Amino acid sequence: MNLNERLTEDMKAALKAGPAGKLRLETIRFLRAAIKNAEIEKHAPLSDDEILGIITKQVKQLRESLADFQRSNRQDLVEKTEAEIAILSEYLPKQLSA
Numbered sequence: 149m150n151l152n153e154r155l156t157e158d159m160k161a162a163l164k165a166g167p168a169g170k171l172r173l174e175t176i177r178f179l180r181a182a183i184k185n186a187e188i189e190k191h192a193p194l195s196d197d198e199i200l201g202i203i204t205k206q207v208k209q210l211r212e213s214l215a216d217f218q219r220s221n222r223q224d225l226v227e228k229t230e231a232e233i234a235i236l237s238e239y240l241p242k243q244l245s246a
Contacts, residue, residue, distance in 0.1 A: 151196045151239065155180055171228070175235045179206060200240065207236050 149157070159176045162169035182202050187194055194202075210233050217225040 151199045152183070152194070155183075155239070171231055172235055175232045179203065179236065179239075182206060203236055203239050207233055207240070210236070 155176055159173060159180065162173035162176060165172070179202070183194060183199055186198065186202060210229050214226060214229045214233070217229060
């Protein structure tokens with residue numbers, strides 16, 4: 149199963165989860181929109197490596213936002229952003245430890 153298919157299946161599972169899967173659903177929809185925009189720009193489907201690049205970019209943006217929210221003492225947004233990062237990180241390859 150490629151990454152795009154996995155995202156679709158996870159989105160369906162989040163829909164079925166109801167209110168408990170709301171944040172997961174929103175995060176996956178946001179990611180799929182970014183992927184779709186990139187596919188439109190490229191005029192072709194993206195490979196798994198290109199999708200991983202988009203996920204990495206999204207995580208980087210969220211981490212920058214997280215730092216801003218922490219400086220502003222916005223604990224509600226800090227928790228939401230940390231959860232979004234955790235969801236997106238599930239799709240990234242595991243990093244090797246030293």
